[in-house]
Amino acid sequence: MQDLVSTDLDRQDGKRVEIIFVVLCASAGMEKQRFSIRRLFEKRESQIDYVNVDKIRFAVITWPGSFLDIDWEEIAEMAGRAGRMLVLPRQVQPPEELGLCRLSVWEYADALARHFVLQCMQQAPLPLYRKSIGLVDMRGVGADFVRKAVRHATIVRVSTANKAMYDGVAEEMMDTYGASVLVSQNQDDAYRSGVVYAPHGLVDQHSDEILPPIVTIDKTNIRGHGRVISGFHQVIPEQLLALKPPLIEESDFLAALWQLCGMRELASLPIDWCICNGNPIPAADVSEYMARIQQKER
Numbered sequence: 001m002q003d004l005v006s007t008d009l010d011r012q013d014g015k016r017v018e019i020i021f022v023v024l025c026a027s028a029g030m031e032k033q034r035f036s037i038r039r040l041f042e043k044r045e046s047q048i049d050y051v052n053v054d055k056i057r058f059a060v061i062t063w064p065g066s067f068l069d070i071d072w073e074e075i076a077e078m079a080g081r082a083g084r085m086l087v088l089p090r091q092v093q094p095p096e097e098l099g100l101c102r103l104s105v106w107e108y109a110d111a112l113a114r115h116f117v118l119q120c121m122q123q124a125p126l127p128l129y130r131k132s133i134g135l136v137d138m139r140g141v142g143a144d145f146v147r148k149a150v151r152h153a154t155i156v157r158v159s160t161a162n163k164a165m166y167d168g169v170a171e172e173m174m175d176t177y178g179a180s181v182l183v184s185q186n187q188d189d190a191y192r193s194g195v196v197y198a199p200h201g202l203v204d205q206h207s208d209e210i211l212p213p214i215v216t217i218d219k220t221n222i223r224g225h226g227r228v229i230s231g232f233h234q235v236i237p238e239q240l241l242a243l244k245p246p247l248i249e250e251s252d253f254l255a256a257l258w259q260l261c262g263m264r265e266l267a268s269l270p271i272d273w274c275i276c277n278g279n280p281i282p283a284a285d286v287s288e289y290m291a292r293i294q295q296k297e298r
Contacts, residue, residue: 233273
């Protein structure tokens with residue numbers, strides 16, 4: 001990560017560098033001000049600055065007024081094709097009829113959830129042969145995650161309604177890593193693991209006695225003693241934070257770099273805390289709890 005930020009912001013290596021995403025932010029000190037009727041009809045010009053990250057260039061559009069008085073037609077003209085990749089403050093909603101759209105961060109959040117499961121497994125004070133991971137994947141889209149999970153656990157229990165997507169995975173993982181991949185259609189089978197990854201949440205029919213933490217990015221209501229883990233906060237390098245525009249959430253900024261700039265290593269930054277049942281807790285606490293659950297299961 002040390003070479004992540006270019007020291008020469010104007011260097012383009014003789015090639016055209018495309019604008020790949022746009023961040024919109026209001027001018028400092030102007031957000032709380034109200035404008036007179038006369039000023040509402042005055043022509044204003046937005047400021048657009050360019051920043052190079054590694055060999056990627058992104059644009060920051062700064063509106064000179066408040067968010068309540070944005071000329072979205074001007075913003076749409078400046079953004080161009082990047083108008084469907086806007087990274088905005090959470091309180092700002094662009095009009096869809098102009099082709100403006102907030103960048104979706106779902107994929108990045110899902111990558112963080114996967115990394116969080118593996119990070120907790122690595123930190124858990126248990127020998128490898130006592131580590132297990134559960135996967136509730138009714139859609140059958142998590143085969144690639146299983147291939148990573150078996151490197152950190154002896155057993156991976158998969159609950160899915162699409163068993164065909166896992167044909168051959170269990171045999172491949174046993175031959176390659178000597179790890180067991182157990183596939184079933186019973187969701188409760190996954191709960192015998194130390195931690196459960198449920199990318200799309202849980203279905204309504206499940207056990208009342210869920211004990212392991214459920215890692216997901218969807219809203220999940222569970223009964224019993226289960227803990228829902230989401231909202232992952234990363235340790236972000238200072239050189240990246242220096243580039244983040246004001247009023248933009250850190251997670252939105254990193255998601256834009258990850259999704260649109262191809263900076264895939266950002267999803268593997270350390271996660272220091274998460275949200276557990278609505279409360280922030282250290283990631284290390286999840287590993288400790290997971291280890292206790294796994295010891296009880298054994």
